[in-house]
Amino acid sequence: MSETPSNGETPIVRPRRSPAAIRAAADDFRTADAQLRAAGGDADPKAAKRNELLVSALFALGGLFGVGFLVAYFAIKLGPKHGDVLDQALKSNLALGLTLTGALLCLGAGVVLWVKLLMPHPQVTEDRHDFFSTEEDRLAAAADFNRGAEEAGVGRRPLLVGSLLAGTVPLLVAPIALLRDAGPMPGKTLRHTAWFKGSKLIDLTTGEPVKLGMLAVGSLVTVMPEGATVEEDATSPTILIRLRPEEYKPVKGKENWAPEGHVAYNKICTHAGCPIGLYEQQTHQLFCPCHQSTFNVLEHCKVVFGPAARPLPQLEIYLDDEGYFRAAGDFNQPVGPSFWERG
Numbered sequence: 001m002s003e004t005p006s007n008g009e010t011p012i013v014r015p016r017r018s019p020a021a022i023r024a025a026a027d028d029f030r031t032a033d034a035q036l037r038a039a040g041g042d043a044d045p046k047a048a049k050r051n052e053l054l055v056s057a058l059f060a061l062g063g064l065f066g067v068g069f070l071v072a073y074f075a076i077k078l079g080p081k082h083g084d085v086l087d088q089a090l091k092s093n094l095a096l097g098l099t100l101t102g103a104l105l106c107l108g109a110g111v112v113l114w115v116k117l118l119m120p121h122p123q124v125t126e127d128r129h130d131f132f133s134t135e136e137d138r139l140a141a142a143a144d145f146n147r148g149a150e151e152a153g154v155g156r157r158p159l160l161v162g163s164l165l166a167g168t169v170p171l172l173v174a175p176i177a178l179l180r181d182a183g184p185m186p187g188k189t190l191r192h193t194a195w196f197k198g199s200k201l202i203d204l205t206t207g208e209p210v211k212l213g214m215l216a217v218g219s220l221v222t223v224m225p226e227g228a229t230v231e232e233d234a235t236s237p238t239i240l241i242r243l244r245p246e247e248y249k250p251v252k253g254k255e256n257w258a259p260e261g262h263v264a265y266n267k268i269c270t271h272a273g274c275p276i277g278l279y280e281q282q283t284h285q286l287f288c289p290c291h292q293s294t295f296n297v298l299e300h301c302k303v304v305f306g307p308a309a310r311p312l313p314q315l316e317i318y319l320d321d322e323g324y325f326r327a328a329g330d331f332n333q334p335v336g337p338s339f340w341e342r343g
């Protein structure tokens with residue numbers, strides 16, 4: 001094959017290697033390799049054994065650090081129940097960081113020493129050749145690969161391979177253990193709030209139970225079930241709005257849900273869970289400030305604009321003998337954004 005340099009000099013003639021030349025080069029390689037092996041660690045079985053033990057010890061130490069990582073992860077408890085949160089977090093980070101560093105360092109050092117002390121390091125040079133592979137090249141490559149595997153001692157050094165695998169297992173298991181940080185399964189908690197049958201509607205601002213006559217027509221108040229807090233029951237805040245009684249158009253099954261024109265809807269937006277913040281008295285619309293979902297109170301909080309896909313859940317309420325508003329039960333559907341199990 002010839003190439004013509006762009007500067008017009010005499011073309012370079014680069015002969016293709018014949019199969020015989022390739023075989024000869026491979027033979028040369030094997031000869032050099034055997035000499036190197038004879039001069040290397042394997043020529044001294046005691047040194048080879050010593051090096052093998054050293055590398056295995058590093059792998060085993062890496063494995064112990066990996067186990068230490070898992071133990072530290074589970075043993076150091078986080079959260080307010082277990083003392084000072086900051087202190088626990090510092091301890092946890094320190095223990096996890098040190099054990100993980102130790103595991104990676106030992107495994108890495110073991111692999112480096114395996115290569116440096118136990119594998120031969122022949123210098124191989126080869127002429128540049130055409131960019132295609134002949135059958136001989138492919139066979140030679142396959143032979144090289146097999147020889148490489150043999151040199152690495154994967155088959156001959158079960159102690160090394162076993163200790164490497166054992167040392168790596170804890171680190172492979174660690175990501176599975178870390179799934180614990182995703183928290184407990186929600187179970188049925190997404191389907192229920194703190195509202196229960198008979199719970200009084202408590203004004204979130206004053207902490208007082210809401211009585212008939214406290215709200216002017218067209219006004220609203222945020223209420224919570226008695227005994228609940230926003231911090232612990234973030235899905236329970238509910239908006240109580242007073243309409244004119246004739247403005248409430250009951251649908252089948254909800255005829256008694258608006259005593260004296262008072263309606264109660266969950267405050268958590270059904271799009272992404274922001275608290276609904278604005279009520280426009282003239283149009284009877286509730287607005288979510290996050291992405292502008294708009295709910296029409298006169299149509300049972302149906303979505304009239306924005307990305308929310310569901311109406312705000314309505315809470316059935318009634319007036320007790322003393323004129324206080326009470327819930328007839330929990331919401332009749334899950335509150336807040338859609339989730340995977342929601343029917």
Ligand code: FES
Nearest residue numbers: 269271272288291
């Ligand atoms: S969270 Fe309310 S519109 Fe997005």
